[in-house]
Amino acid sequence: MDAQQLKRYIRLIYTKAFRYLGAVLVLCALIGGIYGNRLHFVFASCAAGSGFLCWGWFTHLKRTGFKLVGFGEKTAEQAKTPYIWRIDKQKRLHKPSFMMTNADFDDDLVNATACNENEFSKENIIASRMYARAACGVMLIVISFIVNI
C-alpha cells in the first residue's frame, strides 16, 4: 500500500468508526433520556463500547479462520445461489440510509471524502471493519469515563 492509498485506507477506517460511534451515541442518549439521568447514558456507552471491542475481536478471529458456528452466517442457499437461478434478481438487502456508501451520492464533498471500498482487497476491507469496531469500542469506553455522573 503506497502513502496515498494508506491515507485513503485510514480514511475508510475513520469513516466506518465514526459511523458506528454516531449511531451508538444516539442510542445511548436515548437510553439516558428515557431514564432521565446521565448514569444510564454512561452505562449504555460503556456496555456498547465493550460490545464493540468484542465484535472487533470476533472480526479478527473470523479473519484468521475461526468460525463461530451458526452465528452471523448466511444459509447455504442464501450465500451460494448463482445469480442466474435466483427468482428475484432485483432483490436488494435493506440498508438503512446512514449505512449507504456516500460515494453513491453526488454532492460537493464526495471527491474529498469518498472512501471507495472497491480499491482495497477483501482482506483489507475485513481488517478495516475490525479496526473500526475496535476504535469505536475504545472511544465509547473513553466517553463513559469522561462524562460526569
Added chain:
Amino acid sequence: MKTALNGHTTPLILSAKNVEVKFNLRGKTLTAVRGASLDLYKGETLAIVGESGCGKSVFTKSFIGMLDKNGYISGGSITYDGEDMAKYTTEQEWLKVRGKKIAMVFQDPMTSLNPVRTIGEQITEVITWHFGTEHEQAKREAIELLKRVGIADAEYRYKQYPNEFSGGMRQRVVIATAIACRPEILICDEPTTALDVTVQAQIIRLIKELQKELDMTVVYITHDLGVVASVADWVGVMYAGQIIEYGTVHEIFKQPAHPYTKALLMSLPQLGVKGNDLYSIKGAPPNLFKKIEGDAFAPRNPEAMEIDFEQEPPRFDITPTHWAKTWLLHPYAEIYRKELDSAEHKRKISATKPEKPFGYKNAEKLLQVKNLSVNFKLGGKEFKAVDSVSFDIYKGETLSLVGESGSGKTTIGRAIMRIYNSNVSGSITYKDENIVEKMSKNETKKLHMEMQMIFQDPMASLNERAKVDYIISEGLYNYHLFDSEADRMHKVEEIMQEVGLPKEFSSRFPHEFSGGQRQRIGIARSLVMNPEFVVADEPISALDVSIRAQVINLLNKLKRERGLTYLFIAHDLSVVRFISDRIAVINKGRIVELAECEELFANPLHPYTKALLSAVPYPDPDVERSKKLLTYDRAMHNYTKDKPLWTEIKEGHFVLANQAEISIYRTEMEK
C-alpha cells in the same frame, strides 16, 4: 431401438399432468396455464409453439419453480425423479432441481447475467455451487465451457462484463452457464428471437451439438415455426394456457388437425404466394382473467361450429403419436371437416397465381444513392458505418435492405431521411435533387412530407403520454396541413380506417393497444402526410406471427392503393421475399449483392448472400433437415491487389467482386 406405442424410444423423465398456474394481479386471478399436460423423454427435443401470451413460458417455468412472486401452481402434478414438484413449497426444494437437473436459457440474456460481475465469475459460481469444485479448478472448467460454446479467446473473455459482449455472444454465455451443471433437461425460452438469422442458426446448431454430447432433453419455446421444423422431434401447440395439439414434427407440419395450428402455419410468409394476402388470424387471444367456455380459439375461428362455443373439446387421438383438442375430430363432424378441407384446397389453388414482376424497363427512378458513406466517431476513432454504397429505387417498387445487425441497414435509411448531417458523404438524389446538401426550409418541408419513416419498435416510437389522435396528427400540426379542426379530425379518422383501426380508438393511449395495433398507429402517422416514399425500418421484427401477417398485408395493400415506394429494412429473408421486388444484401457497411427478388433466391452469387440464405429457417422439417448451413468469412476474399468493383453480372443483378471472382460467378451463372 424399440419404439413404445406412443412413438418414444427413450425413457420418460418428466411428466406434467393437468398443470394449472395462476397469478394474483391487482386483486384478480389470472389463469395463465389451464390444465396443460406434457411428457418429456430422455434425449428428445420438444418444441412448444404458440402466440405471445398463450402460457408457453409460464408452463415451463413452473418446472423449475421460477414463476413470478404472484404466481403459483394451483393444480395438477409435475412428476420428476419420482417426486411431485407441484407440491414444492420452499426455495430449498426447488434449488435441488433448478439449474442442476433442469436448466433454462431465457430470451433476453441480459436478464440472466449479472451486469456487475464478469461472465467468468458467473459461470465459476454455478460450477462451485453445484459440484463444490475449488475456485481455480472451476475457473479452468469455466474457460473450457466458454471455448465449448464457441467464444474465441476464452481466457481474456472470462474477465469481461456482459455489456462487452454482442447479443449472440451473451446468449452463448447463458448457454454455457445453463449447461455448467450438466442438466438432464434444458429449456430454451425463445433463445434466438432477438438474434439475426445467421447467429440464430449458429445458436441452434450449438444447442443441437450440446444436446447430443450431454444426452439432454431439450424443450424449445418459440413462435418461429421455421426453427421448430429444424430442431424438434415433437411439437406441442399451445393456446390460451392449454396444449391443444401434440405430435411428431412431421405430423404437425404435414397434417395439422387443430384450426389454430393450421392458421399459424398459413400465416407464415414462407408459405404465402407473392401478390396474394397472407392468411392472418383475426382478433387476439382470450382474456385469461375470465373463465373460458368451449374451445378457446372459437371466437377467432371463422369456421367454428356451435359446439365450439359451448363445450370444451376433449383430446381426440388421430394416430398413436398425434392428438388434438378440437371438435372437428369428433365422428359427427366428419362431413363438415371434409367440406372445410376441400374449401381449403380450393383456396390454395386460387391463391397460387403469383404477382407480376415489377416492370423495371419503363420505371422512373425516384431515388438515387451514389457512393454514400456515413462515418461516426467512437472513442476518438473514426468508424465507417456505411462504405461507398450505391443503388437506385424506382417509383412504386419495394427495395429491401437485408443484413445482420450492425451491417449499416438502418444507417442508410436514416441517411436517406436526412437524420445525419455532417457525417454523410456521397450523393442522395430524390426526384433529381441532391438531398445531402444544404436545403432551404421550404425544400426540407416538402421533402419531409414526401418521405416518411416507420420504426421497428412501435412502443418506443410513439409518445406514450399522447393520445392516438395527437400522435397521428403531429405531422399535420407541424406543417399546418389542415384547414380546420374538423378537417384534421376527418384526415385522422380517414387514415385510421385505411390502416384498419376503428376511429373510436383515437382517444386512447398507446399502452392500450396490442403490438400490431401500435404498429398500425406508426404506419398511420407516416401515411397521414401522404408520402410517396417510405423507409420501413424493421417494422415487423418485434411482432408475433399472426400480427406480422396483418402488418405485411397492410403494407402491401397500401402499396397497391397509394402507389407507395418502400425501402424495406429487415433481417428476416422470408418476409423480405414475400414483400420485395428487389433485394440488396449488405455486409459491414457495403452492399455485396443486389438483384430482383426471385433472381437473388435462385442464383445467389456472393458467399455472404449464400450464407444468409442458408440460415433462413423454412417451415418444412424435410427441407430443414437436409439443408446445409454455410458460413461466411471475409478472409475468403483476396482483395490486396485485385480490388472489388460493383459489377452488373446479369441485367439487374449486381455483385461486389474482383475480376477473379467475377469470372467464377459467370461460370456459376452459366451452369
